[in-house]
Amino acid sequence: MMRFASLRCAFLRVQGGVWVKAYVYLVCIGGAWSAQMTIAPEVDRLFWMEDGLAEAARVVDGRQSGRKSREKLRSKAVELRLKGERVEEGLLSEEALPLGDAIRCVELWQGAGAARGEAGKACGPLASLAACVEQARREASGALVGPGGQAAGDASLPARQWARAAAEAGGSSPGSARAAARAREAMAAAAQRAAAALQGRALLRSEAHALLEGAAADIGGALQLAQLLGWLRLTGAVAAGNGRRRRECRCRRCGSGEAHMHRTACAACGRMCAYCSACLTMGRSRECELLVLGMPAPPLPADSIPADLHKWQLSPAQAAATGSALRFIEAPHQSQQSKEFLLWAVTGAGKTEMIFPLVESVLIRGGRALIATPRRDVVIELDPRIRRAFPDARVVTLYGGSEQRWEAGDITLATTHQLMRFYLAFDLVIIDELDAFPYHGDPILHFAADKSRAPHAPKLLLSATPPTELQRRARSGQLPHARVPVRYHRHPLPVPQLIRTPSVAKLLQAKSLPRALLAALNHSLARGAQLFLFVQRISQVEPMAKLLRTVLKQSAVEGTSSQDPLRADKVSRFRKGQIRVLVTTTILERGVTIPRSDVYILDADGRLFDEASLVQMAGRAGRSGDDPNGFVYFCGRERSRSQISAVRHIRGMNRIAGKQGYLIQEGTATRTFWSRLLKR
Amino acid sequence: MLQLLRQLFQRSTHDIQQALQWLNTSSSECPFCGKGLSKTLLSPSFLKSGGLQAYLSYLPSSFIQSVCSSCQAAIPWLTPIKCRICGRGITCTDCVRRTDARFIANRSAVQYSSEMREWLAQYKYRGNERLEHMLAQMMLPAFAAITKEAAFRTQPSSPDEVSSSSSFWDAITFVPVSSERAEERGFNQAERFASILSGYHHIPLYDLLIRQRHTEKQSFKTRSERMKDTRRLFQAKPETMGLLHTSLSNSLAPSRPIRLLLIDDIYTTGSTIQACATALHEQASISLAIYALTWARS
Known part of the structure; x- marks a missing residue:
């Protein structure tokens, strides 16, 4: 032996x-x-x-x-x-x-x-x-290669x-x-085990090593x-582009071109060797580094399984949009272009519930679904909801520092950065909050998202505030889409009101608030709401929190920002109602849902708040069916273009909702309001 | 007319300044934190005391201009020092106890704080080689300090004479990494630092040492085995040592030792420097004066 x-x-x-x-x-x-x-x-x-x-x-x-x-x-x-x-x-x-x-x-x-x-x-x-x-x-070595290059015999x-x-x-x-x-x-x-484990993956040498740990005695x-048998491909992580000039390199993992290549003398391969500085945070991709590309996911059967939309308890607007998205993803696709579908759903429409039937459709057909979003907070918040909805599926949640990094699952929930480690893996790719930082405007994350999608797989884009380009394509009919103009509780979105105030800098200097703002704040507190107060700068968060504590005679006022190590803790205390007023920046413009809340946006005329950002922040109010009419205030010196477009956007959605008959009739709404008041 | 001209002139200089500022803000970001460098260029508010200011005058302007002010303020410069041997900021019992030191002194640029650990990790483990020059430049003030110190030790009467020129050092060398490590990482940080410093001061760079093997499995060894291991970890290369001797033999005054500056990234207990110095002394046929310059003192 x-x-x-x-x-x-x-x-x-x-x-x-x-x-x-x-x-x-x-x-x-x-x-x-x-x-x-x-x-x-x-x-x-x-x-x-x-x-x-x-x-x-x-x-x-x-x-x-x-x-x-x-x-x-x-x-x-x-x-x-x-x-x-x-x-x-x-x-x-x-x-x-x-x-x-x-x-x-x-x-x-x-x-x-x-x-x-x-x-x-x-x-x-x-x-x-x-x-x-x-x-x-x-x-x-950089020489221009002519057609006669081969002749050197x-x-x-x-x-x-x-x-x-x-x-x-x-x-x-x-x-x-x-x-x-x-x-x-x-x-x-x-x-064979290595190839199976690497299916749908794009991994650097060290990552492949970590993933295959224990799968083979000799991983190399x-x-x-x-590779010899065609079960996977081995390539250089940074390799020449398709051009003649070999020195024009491209990162195979994130798609960055020559502009992001950095060349250094490399002790590993013994010559000048390029590495990609664009995706450095995900491990170094370089010319002499091995990139292992697994086999793509095999195509799914295109047959449609009659979905049971009832079991998800969707509102009429949700059901209609989900139905058309479902028809889209189950239809057989030919060209690359037609594989994108935009689900344009207002804040609080219940987007997450709407994707459940879509994910289910893929799982039933034996495929793998991906739900990706730029924000780590959102990933962590989605995790328990997905697991509850799909108790029998293997759910893998990926973000920087995730324990499940090398696991494979039926449903993958990931930050968009993690998609760099996948290659033609998923039969359905859902990008949630696609207009959020850092996904919006970052070409490497778009490349990663496209690379992670199997050749036959549809891509579903979710947003309350799609970028102008997508809106244009949707309007002109190039981009198939469905709009959900109403919240799941069927009440209209709260329309922002304007309060004229001096700038935050002035307020902090004067250490006082204008009477109108103060009255609104006190009214909100009196009606038992929790308050979001948005400012533009991180440096204004703490001073403003301090000012509010004294002016409102309220001790449960806290401030948080992206640089606050206690952010997660404060957000969870805010959720529990232990914090009444939270001063923050656009970092909390999405993802956090508080049942009874009012929103104050200070310096609303500032240049860091664009239309999308204002709509998102306004979307924090009136989220629950118990308190659908929260208040939203734009506080600033003037009404800027962004504010006007944001208000127009919100009013427009309410109008469409009314026209399509999704809104609860005002009469019934008032009646329920009175009946609830009387019940107390 | 004159007034008009003056006005025009002022206008145009203003425009140029604005344009320059715009260029600066749009084209550059801090290599350490990735934030844009805006309006911070001309406010060296981080220069707190006069002593520190003099020390940091050895920082090249390219460093000051390309690193943002909040990152610069976060650097825990290791000055003034308390321990004249290992260059610590506190009085140090290790060095008092040590009797068999084979190197004369060490100086480090910074304290190994959590921020500095993060910076070095960015370079060393993440492989962000764009930081290489910044990190090496951070060693220049400490280089000036150790040069002055060494000059004072050799010629207490007139230290300024030698220290003003960098011709004090005969050679600069570095702590090697194993070939596996070099292959994996793609570079040896100590070698890169040494090479950049040698370029700045025109000191010949010598590759004098080899690292015998990996020390990864140290945890499986007993203490004495480990000590023996570290001691034997490095060996001087006879060929390059010979080269060093022959190139210096003509110019060197009799009885004057070869002044050698050994570069590494981190000085913790000094055992690496000690082991390297021991190996160098063993291979040398004439006496060596070995000083160490490290990026961080932990």
């Missing part, structure tokens, strides 16, 4: 380490030469030259579904080998190349297939490969013959032969075998 174990170790211990370098090799099979790249040459030697591994791989491969997509990635030589063809000769280059060069070299070899036919006969396959290596090197490449060492494994004794066979089966199984070998 001991002997078996040690033998297995000997087989699996192949070219470990950090795999920033790779080797190229040639095999002659079926009368033709083929070039390959490897990060673990011993695995390749076993596959090509020895018996057992290719057979074991074929058995494992046959058990998997989705054979077509794998076969596309496999070279003809591998296909022949899997069919049992024997290799005539194998030549491994002795010198390790930087990963990017090795990959490029194989590309060049494949690209020059026809041309090589002639030249190859003259000078031999090794010389052709040497020419490819030479050109890959030249390209990487005097390059040579030190290489050695691969031995067919059947005797090495001690072929004489049947015991050790059995052990060797078992070891090869284990290798194929490990490669497992990855290499999986």
Whole structure:
């Protein structure tokens, strides 16, 4: 038994380490030469030259579904080998190349297939490969590559013959032969496990290592075998763009171009090497760093399963919009363009409840759904609601520092940054609060979101305040959409009122509030509401809280901002009603729902508050059915364009809601109001 | 007419200033916190006391201009120092107790506060190499201080003579990392710092040491094994040591030791510096005066 174990170790211990370098090799099979790249040459030697591994791989491969997509990635030589063809000769280059060069070299070899036919006969396959290596090197070092680049034929490449060492494994004794066979089966199984775990992923070397921890004894070998068989792809994390100039690099993970490339002398690959500074916070993506791309998710059956919308208890407006979104995601799609759907739902419309039926539809068909949002707070708040709605599904919640980082689930809930680690993974991508910082206006997050979506998958965009561009496309009919103009409780949105006040800076200086503002604040407190008070600057938060404490004679006044370490604690105390007045910045413009609340926006004419921001902040009021008519005040010196558009936006939504008959009739509303008052 | 001209002139200078300010604010952000640099350029309010001001006069203007004022204010500069050996800000019992020190003194640029830990991690572990120059520049005031200190130790009579020129040092070298680590990280921070400092002061940079192996599995070893390990961790390279000797043998006065400045990122207990110094002394055929300059003192 001991002997078996040690033998297995000997087989699996192949070219470990950090795999920033790779080797190229040639095999002659079926009368033709083929070039390959490897990060673990011993695995390749076993596959090509020895018996057992290719057979074991074929058995494992046959058990998997989705054979077509794998076969596309496999070279003809591998296909022949899997069919049992024997290799005539194998030549491994002795010198390790930087990963990017090795990959490029194989590309060049494949690209020059026809041309090589002639030249190859003259000078031999090794010389052709040497020419490819030479050109890959030249390209990487920045030389402009002309069409004549291939002509340099005097390059040579030190290489050695691969031995067919059947005797090495001690072929004489049947015991050790059995052990060797078992070891090869284990290798194929490990490669298959690695490929399965990496499906839909885009991971850097260290991340793949962390994810596969325990899945394989030799992770490099497992990855290499999986790549050879077309079960996954190994590339450089930063690689040349499609242009002629190889030095124009692009980050494969976040899509950033040359502007974000930073070149330094690299001790790993031994030359100037670019890294991407745009996605540095997610681990360093660089030229000689390995990026492992898993297989895409297989397409879902397009058939529609009659959804039971009733069980989600949606309001008429919610049900109508959800119905059309559902029809959209279940319809078979052809072109890339038509796969986006905008769900434009006012603040407090109950967006989360509306996505449940959509997620369910994907889960029933055996797919994976993603709900992504730019804000970590929102992710953490959504987590328990999703788990409650789908008690039987595996829910994985991802954000910076999440424990579930390497798990795979049916429903993935993530910040948009986490999407960088996915590749063609999800059958439905839902982006919530798409107009929020940092997703809005950040090209790398948009790239990551698109990259995470499987080729067939629809993308659903959710917002109360879509960016102008999306609004325009929706209006002109280019973007399929559904609008939910009313809150789930069917009362109109509170329309903001204007109070003329001096600027916050002046108020803080004078240490007093204008009478009108003070009266409104006191009225709000008297009616038992909790107050949101928004200011523009973080530096004004604490002074304003202090001022309010004295002026309102109220001790339960707190201030919080993005730089407050106690923010989570204060927000939860505000939710519990222990804080009456919360002074804050736009950081709390979304996500926090307080049943009975009024909203005061100071310096509403300031330039940091745009229309979307004002609408979102105003949307904090009147969220509950028990108190649907909260108050919203825009306090400022003048009525700015943003304020006017925000009020127009809110009024417009109320008007549409009225026209479509979604609003509770005013009469009934007053009646319930009086009846509730009388009940007290 | 003259008045009109003057007015025009004033207008245009105002415009230019505005344009410059606009350029500054729009094009640059602080490398450490990522916030824009607005209006902070001309307000060095962080310069508190006169002593600190003199110390920080060795900071290059490019550093002051490209780091925002709140980040600059957060730097816990290690001055004045109390321990003349290890360069700590407090009196230090370690150094009093140590009798076998193979290096003469260490100076560190900053205290290893949580902010500094974050900055170094950004560079070292996250791999944000844009910070490299900033971090190395932060060592320049401490470099000036240790040069003055060393000059005073060698020639108490006229220390200014040598310290004014950076020709005091014969060579600058650095604490190596293992080849695995270098491959994984892509760079050796100590080597980068040393190379930048050598460039600033035109001091020849020598690659004198090799690190034998990983020390990761230290936790599995007993204390004495560990001590032995750290002691043997470094070895001087005979070839480059030989090169150092031959290049200096002509210019060096007899009996004057080679003045060597050893660079590292963090000084904690001094055992790394001690081990490096021991290895250097072992390989050297003439005497060495080894000083250490580190980025942070923890």
